Amino acid sequence: xxxxxxxxxxxxxxxxxxxxxxxxxxxxxxxxxxxxxxxxxxxxxxxxxxxxxxxxxxxxxxxxxxxxxxxxxxxxxxxxxxxxxxxxxxxxxxxxxxxxxxxxxxxxxxxxxxxxxxxxxxxxxxxxxxxxxxxxxxxxxxxxxxxxxxxxxxxxxxxxxxxxxxxxxxxxxxxxxxxxxxxxxxxxx
Numbered sequence: 001x002x003x004x005x006x007x008x009x010x011x012x013x014x015x016x017x018x019x020x021x022x023x024x025x026x027x028x029x030x031x032x033x034x035x036x037x038x039x040x041x042x043x044x045x046x047x048x049x050x051x052x053x054x055x056x057x058x059x060x061x062x063x064x065x066x067x068x069x070x071x072x073x074x075x076x077x078x079x080x081x082x083x084x085x086x087x088x089x090x091x092x093x094x095x096x097x098x099x100x101x102x103x104x105x106x107x108x109x110x111x112x113x114x115x116x117x118x119x120x121x122x123x124x125x126x127x128x129x130x131x132x133x134x135x136x137x138x139x140x141x142x143x144x145x146x147x148x149x150x151x152x153x154x155x156x157x158x159x160x161x162x163x164x165x166x167x168x169x170x171x172x173x174x175x176x177x178x179x180x181x182x183x184x185x186x187x188x189x
Contacts, residue, residue: 004051011125021112026108027102029101030099033098035094036094037077037099038089040090040092042082042088043083046105047077047104048103048104049101051102052073052098052099056094056168069137072160146179166181
């Protein structure tokens with residue numbers, strides 16, 4: 001819980017009373033490797049914070065899974081397009097390692113916003129960060145060549161290269177694993 005409190009403090013100050021509210025509203029959850037935080041077609045009911053582990057976001061397209069995002073320790077996770085309007089998700093979120101989380105339900109997040117003095121500011125800043133990141137990713141997918149997208153992956157997730165299977169990285173970059181191997185060889189000095 002301390003890691004979560006420190007992550008929230010990066011956005012807003014917290015009083016001891018507000019820390020108690022957070023400790024009451026967030027619940028511990030564990031996902032085994034391969035388990036889903038959110039399945040396609042289900043409503044995202046929780047905002048999570050990863051204390052340990054790795055989550056990938058993916059969509060299914062004509063029977064193929066396409067990885068669109070990764071979250072790791074210290075990241076908040078959520079499919080906001082489902083969570084905010086409480087509508088079914090087109091994105092799935094899966095643990096790629098055993099993952100330990102702190103989660104808060106949509107209803108309890110509304111209590112957080114009301115009872116923590118900077119709660120709404122925290123929510124706004126978090127959503128802004130997600131918006132900027134996803135906008136850049138979409139722009140890159142449509143305008144950058146695969147080698148540039150792979151370099152961006154390396155810059156954004158330097159520690160994940162050793163933790164992820166190659167086909168997840170290739171899927172994220174938007175290419176086949178064989179093409180990723182060729183790019184990696186060209187980039188290796």
